[in-house]
Amino acid sequence: MTTAQKVTAFIENSGEWKEEMISLRKLFNSTELAEDLKWGVPIYTINNKNVVGMVGFKNHLGIWFHQGVFLKDPKHILVNAQKGKTKALRQVRIEKGDTIDEETILAYTLEAIENCKAGKEVKSEIKKIITPSLLKKALKEDAEFNATFKRLTPGKQREYAEYITTAKQEKTKLKRIEKIVPMVKNGLGLNDKYKNG
Structure with missing residues (x-):
């Protein structure tokens, strides 16, 4: 099964978020990003670097910007899902009944691509392994x-x-x-x- 087929299958089985994911997939695929499936969810990359992904939860659809901390966020739509823990990842939450502002999501995605190309990245800390x-x-x-x-x-x-x-x-x-x-x-x-x- 190709990556595209796996992503299609994922979206087909995404329940109540199917239509939104179809729209977002079309939007992400209109850019230069490559479509992938990581951690069981659709992720869009450039030069093998994660840029944006999406996943449906019970109460919201999350659009993850992997280095979202660098986005300007003029619409104030980005949230840090785990304050104090998450350093770079930011997400947009779409709740049931919300209309996806595709123009804004596209603008954020294009900025995220440029940031990635420019090498803007929070390096993850390597935690020392303490073996009991x-x-x-x-x-x-x-x-x-x-x-x-x-x-x-x-x-x-x-x-x-x-x-x-x-x-x-x-x-x-x-x-x-x-x-x-x-x-x-x-x-x-x-x-x-x-x-x-």
Whole structure:
């Protein structure tokens, strides 16, 4: 299945936001952006850099500008979904019954493209992985577990380390380690089952 077919299938199954997504897709595809599917949702890129994406939620349709922090936002429509956490991403929220102002969305998209070409980007911080002692012990005791864990991306390693750390009791930590060993040996991340595409 091609990327275009995957995006079409995604939109066809997007329920109440289908019509809005069809309009937005047409708008994004009228620019020089390339259409892709990442994290199971349509993302539009230039030079392999994420520029804008869209996804429907229960109460709103989100249009994400990946480096939206650099947009001028003359209409004051951009929101930071997680203040204090999200540094670069900004979104426009379309609620049921709202009309999408395609002229404004296109203008923001074109500005986002120019910003991307100009190299405007908030670099994500690389967080140090703090491996809990029980996980270190399990890794030391099982060579295959250790080798496959080291081959995981830093993000996946961090997810596993945090999963073990967040358990309050030692027996829960041990149960969690027991649960993740086969996942790690299969090269899976903790949250891979929630990530499509």
